Amino acid sequence: FIIDIYRLPPKETMSKLMDIADAxxxxxxxxxxxxxxxxxxQKLMVAIALMREPAVIFLDEPTVGLDASSAGKLKAWLRNMADKGTTVFMTTHVLEVAEKMCDRIGIIDSGRLIAEGTLSALREDFGSVESTLEELFLDITGDSSIEALAKSLQEGM
Known part of the structure; x- marks a missing residue:
């Protein structure tokens, strides 16, 4: 179905799909x-996106529902694609994934892009060199309630 819709070469595309299916x-x-x-x-949707080898790929929470092995393989596959020139747009609520995988990061709050850049640029503009992306996100969005909750829980112990 996908091969027909995108008018992909059947033999070559099926070979790519089988390689992805094996991986x-x-x-x-x-x-x-x-x-x-x-x-x-989720694995099937990833395979369909990867088998087409697009120049630009949009993925919404691609690791959700994947086992640890498949999530790791997907991250490596996407990193390889990006290194070869593919533009990968990916949404994630798992900030550690964005911190480790993304060359550029956009922070969206209430539907608005409020910060964008490399992790080091975001650290320079909004935090410190040691700041994690989670710390930057909390500072940039002004949501310090998590830090306050953690502090109150520590004081209660």
Whole structure:
């Protein structure tokens, strides 16, 4: 279906899909999608996106529902694609993923882009050289309630 929609060369694309399926242990392609678990569906969607080798790829929370091994493979695959010139746009609520994977980071608050740049530039502009992305996010968005909660919990111990 995807091969037809995007008018991809069938043999070459199926070969790529089989390589991706092997890497992500997708051994259920002959079954009905309705019978797939969330993680199985997520792997299939990733495989469909990767097999097309697009110049630009948009992924919304691509590691959600993946086991640790598949998530690690996906991160490595995306890093390799980016290193070869593919532009990867990825949303994530897991700031450690963004911190480790992204060349540039955009912080969105209430639907507005409020900060954007490399991690080092964000550290220079909003924090310190040691700041984690989570600390920067809390400072930039003004949500210090988490830090206050942590402090009150420590005082209660």
């Amino acid at each position: 992500f242990k997708i051994d259920y392609l002959g079954k009905y999608i309705g019978d797939y678990s969330h993680g199985m569906k």
